[in-house]
Amino acid sequence: MHFLNEATLDGVTERSFVLDNVPGILWTPAGDHERRPLVLLGHGGGQHKKAPAMTGRARRMTALGFAAVALDAPGHGDRRDPSADVTGLRRPTPDEFAQANADRAKSAVPEWRATLDALRDHGHGLEKIGFVGVAMGASIGIPLAAEEPRITAAVFGLAPPHPSLTEAAKRITIPIKYLMQWDDELIPRESSLALFDAFASTEKTLHANPGSHAAVPSHERDSDDHFLQRHLA
Amino acid sequence: MHFLNEATLDGVTERSFVLDNVPGILWTPAGDHERRPLVLLGHGGGQHKKAPAMTGRARRMTALGFAAVALDAPGHGDRRDPSADVTGLRRPTPDEFAQANADRAKSAVPEWRATLDALRDHGHGLEKIGFVGVAMGASIGIPLAAEEPRITAAVFGLAPPHPSLTEAAKRITIPIKYLMQWDDELIPRESSLALFDAFASTEKTLHANPGSHAAVPSHERDSDDHFLQRHLA
Numbered sequence: 001m002h003f004l005n006e007a008t009l010d011g012v013t014e015r016s017f018v019l020d021n022v023p024g025i026l027w028t029p030a031g032d033h034e035r036r037p038l039v040l041l042g043h044g045g046g047q048h049k050k051a052p053a054m055t056g057r058a059r060r061m062t063a064l065g066f067a068a069v070a071l072d073a074p075g076h077g078d079r080r081d082p083s084a085d086v087t088g089l090r091r092p093t094p095d096e097f098a099q100a101n102a103d104r105a106k107s108a109v110p111e112w113r114a115t116l117d118a119l120r121d122h123g124h125g126l127e128k129i130g131f132v133g134v135a136m137g138a139s140i141g142i143p144l145a146a147e148e149p150r151i152t153a154a155v156f157g158l159a160p161p162h163p164s165l166t167e168a169a170k171r172i173t174i175p176i177k178y179l180m181q182w183d184d185e186l187i188p189r190e191s192s193l194a195l196f197d198a199f200a201s202t203e204k205t206l207h208a209n210p211g212s213h214a215a216v217p218s219h220e221r222d223s224d225d226h227f228l229q230r231h232l233a
Numbered sequence: 234m235h236f237l238n239e240a241t242l243d244g245v246t247e248r249s250f251v252l253d254n255v256p257g258i259l260w261t262p263a264g265d266h267e268r269r270p271l272v273l274l275g276h277g278g279g280q281h282k283k284a285p286a287m288t289g290r291a292r293r294m295t296a297l298g299f300a301a302v303a304l305d306a307p308g309h310g311d312r313r314d315p316s317a318d319v320t321g322l323r324r325p326t327p328d329e330f331a332q333a334n335a336d337r338a339k340s341a342v343p344e345w346r347a348t349l350d351a352l353r354d355h356g357h358g359l360e361k362i363g364f365v366g367v368a369m370g371a372s373i374g375i376p377l378a379a380e381e382p383r384i385t386a387a388v389f390g391l392a393p394p395h396p397s398l399t400e401a402a403k404r405i406t407i408p409i410k411y412l413m414q415w416d417d418e419l420i421p422r423e424s425s426l427a428l429f430d431a432f433a434s435t436e437k438t439l440h441a442n443p444g445s446h447a448a449v450p451s452h453e454r455d456s457d458d459h460f461l462q463r464h465l466a
Contacts, residue, residue, distance in 0.1 A: 182430070182439070193426070196441070197415070203450070206415070206441040208429070217436070219463060223456065230452060 001118035012062045019118050022111050023078045024071040025049050026124065027058040037232040038125040040112060040151070041070040042133025042141045045097065048077025057132065060225055066232065067124055071115060073140060074107045094186055098160035101139030105164070108140040113148055125150070128232040132224060134158040134179055134216070139165065146171040153231035155224045158184065158213060161191035169198035176204040177227045179220060186213045234351035245295045252351050255344045256311045257304040258282050259357065260291040270465035271358045273345060273384070274303040275366025275374045278330065281310025290365060293458055299465065300357055304348060306373060307340045327419055331393035334372030338397070341373040346381055358383070361465040365457060367391040367412055367449070372398065379404040386464035388457045391417065391446060394424035402431035409437040410460045412453060419446045 001019045008014070008030045015026045028036070039061045043054050049070035061068035072079045092100060119125040131154040133141040138159035145151045146168035154172075157179025159165055176199050180192035196206045205227070209217050234252045241247070241263045248259045261269070272294045274287050281287075282303040294301040305312045325333060352358040364387040366374040371392035378384045379401035387405075390412025392398055409432050413425035429439045438460070442450050 202443060204443060205450075205452075206439070208439040208441075210435060210437060217438075219438075219459075222459065226452075226455065226459075 001115075001122065010059075012059060014058075019115055020111070022071055022115070023049065024069060024115060025054075025058070026119070027062055027068045028124075029062045029065060029067075035123065035126045037066045037128045037130065037228075038119065039066050039068045039228060039232070040116075040129065040131045040133075040141075040144075041068055042131065042137030043070060043073060043076065044134065045101070045136035046076070047136075048072050050077070057221075060221065061228075064225060064229055064233070066130075066228070069115065069119065069124075071108075071111060073136065074104045074111075094160055098139070098162040101136050101160060102162045102164045104136070105140045105143045109144045109147055112140075112144050116148070116150055128152050130154060130228050130232050131156075132228070135160070135213075142172070143168045145174065153228065155179070155227060157192075157207075158187060158216075159192075159195060160187060161195065165195060166198045169195055170200055173200045173202070175227075175231050176201045177224065178204065178206050179216060180206065180208045181213055181215060182208050182210045184213045234348075234355065243292075245292060247291075252348055253344070255304055255348070256282065257302060257348060258287075258291070259352070260295055260301045261357075262295045262298060262300075268356065268359045270299045270361045270363065270461075271352065272299050272301045272461060272465070273349075273362065273364045273366075273374075273377075274301055275364065275370030276303060276306060276309065277367065278334070278369035279309070280369075281305050283310070290454075293454065294461075297458060297462055297466070299363075299461070302348065302352065302357075304341075304344060306369065307337045307344075327393055331372070331395040334369050334393060335395045335397045337369070338373045338376045342377045342380055345373075345377050349381070349383055361385050363387060363461050363465050364389075365461070368393070368446075375405070376401045378407065386461065388412070388460060390425075390440075391420060391449075392425075392428060393420060394428065398428060399431045402428055403433055406433045406435070408460075408464050409434045410457065411437065411439050412449060413439065413441045414446055414448060415441050415443045417446045 004016045006015045011030045013028050013030045017024050049072045054070045058068040129150050131141045131151050134157040138156040142165050145154050153175045155177045178196045237249045239248045244263045246261050246263045250257050282305045287303045291301040362383050364374045364384050367390040371389040375398050378387050386408045388410045411429045
């Protein structure tokens with residue numbers, strides 16, 4: 001893990017790093033090297049490690065006293081293949097998108113696990129570890145949480161349905177918050193209810209709100225914070 | 234409305250009253266006669282206005298700076314008919330219980346509305362008004378919220394299914410939090426999802442947790458408080 005540069009703004013220290021060609025960002029409360037809970041942030045499809053949803057979430061995590069880390073997912077951010085960016089290409093169908101996410105997860109899961117090892121060697125991630133990711137973030141986070149026992153609580157949601165997710169959910173026993181949009185134009189309602197049902201966790205909570213895929217209400221971010229505080233602090 | 238007696242304990246003033254033979258309790262932060270939001274507390278079947286779930290909730294409401302009020306529902310608490318208390322009688326079926334709740338609501342809705350009128354004449358309920366009630370509390374609260382425009386936000390849940398509830402929900406447009414238990418032995422999962430779907434509210438949020446009818450996790454009470462603060466404070 002090579003740390004590239006470090007900047008501190010408004011009480012948050014942001015460090016960029018590269019590990020085996022995977023670029024990432026580590027956020028911590030400024031000037032503080034205490035051991036603290038660590039939250040892994042999985043970005044959505046087409047997004048990247050420094051998208052506004054990621055930096056906003058990282059700021060909330062440091063305000064809770066947590067460290068946060070994001071990686072560019074395969075094919076995203078600094079890992080995007082410019083030659084693949086052909087405008088005019090048709091959008092993938094939901095099934096193609098779910099399959100592409102499942103394929104990405106096969107690379108992304110070991111990348112996240114290697115990141116946890118490397119951060120541990122730098123003194124991070126020795127306390128409780130959580131994961132937050134919806135849509136593609138959940139497509140990667142659910143198989144990750146099934147494999148990685150260091151993750152002890154997770155916020156997932158809006159995952160495009162894929163058989164591999166149901167199988168992974170059945171192996172997950174940690175506390176889960178699952179977010180769904182009641183009128184999601186991309187994810188069938190029944191598939192979200194079935195995925196929530198599949199988690200083996202005895203402590204899991206489903207939150208559903210009206211509106212489209214992208215219309216998750218802002219009060220859910222407060223609720224995510226309460227969930228993470230309850231399980232990681 | 235006749236106030237019978239008043240006691241103050243741990244910063245909460247509790248006043249018992251009777252209105253047209255319906256007994257109730259009003260809780261307010263102690264020694265304070267400010268106008269403040271008012272939350273109506275609907276108790277569950279077999280419970281009453283001073284059951285621990287009611288007094289505990291009332292204490293949470295006053296801690297938020299709200300007033301709270303509870304009534305004995307028809308046939309409950311001080312309104313119980315001792316001659317009807319025949320031990321050894323078979324338990325009602327879920328359908329009979331839902332029908333009994335629908336019948337009770339026909340009396341309870343006008344009783345709650347008269348209570349709001351009377352409290353207003355005493356200076357309460359001039360700010361925003363909310364309702365909290367699950368199980369039988371929701372069987373009464375849902376038709377009440379459909380009729381009573383002074384109620385502007387409500388927490389419902391665990392309602393035994395009845396056609397009158399679905400019809401009432403379709404007329405409700407205020408923000409709603411709806412609680413369901415994923416493994417409820419009394420309420421079919423599909424009926425709770427269908428009732429949530431029926432609310433006409435553009436802002437509504439469904440929370441589902443594993444476990445039986447009575448096993449609502451305590452973190453939902455914190456979440457109820459956040460919901461009420463968001464909409465009434």
